Amino acid sequence: MPATAREWESIWAPYDEPTYNQVLELIRPNDVVLEIGAGDLRLARRLAYIAREVIAWEMQTAVLTNAAHGLPDNLAVYAVDARRAAVPKGVTTAVLLMRHCQHFHLYANKLHSAGCQRLITNARWGMGVEAINLQVPRMLYTTTPMGWYACWCGATGFKPGPAEYLNPELETAVHEVVDCPSCRHPLAN
């Protein structure tokens, strides 16, 4: 059995139907979607029903061998390592379903630089699906108020503060930051 998060990352395992539905509901007809780590293409095929174009990256050729047949015209599949591949021009939305992803920061930087607008992922919180606006300005941790934060590096957490400031809104609001205590590699620099 694999022991480390890095080993988990290299395993192909499909997600459940509610997770796929959460992703599909966020896809728009004009989207050009890049799926990072597409496995046997079961989600990529469904993405291609909705989106204008889908590009699927998967590094395990064995997984692709049995899957990449009878593809829709708007789905292009590449057997590549996403850490090294360049994001194609025109990608509007990326999908990264990889709860144990160790390379969130790398992918976020590459997608941001390529002008990609959104990243739909379960990689930051390790649960649920979120759509991250990649082009929105982010806050510095020091100026972020008490509450949940999600960092550009992929880390998440709760910034502490006085107990009397706790309220129900703090439980759902998430602040996007660039320099959380665990990353020390601020995008702002």
Ligand SMILES: C[S@@+](CC[C@H](N)C(=O)[O-])C[C@H]1O[C@@H](n2cnc3c(N)ncnc32)[C@H](O)[C@@H]1O
């Ligand atoms: C948890 S599976 C999810 C598969 C698919 N997205 C789905 O939801 O059905 C993650 C996939 O990412 C692939 N993967 C992990 N790291 C990768 C990398 N650096 N480049 C390309 N594929 C990668 C794995 O081989 C695996 O198939």
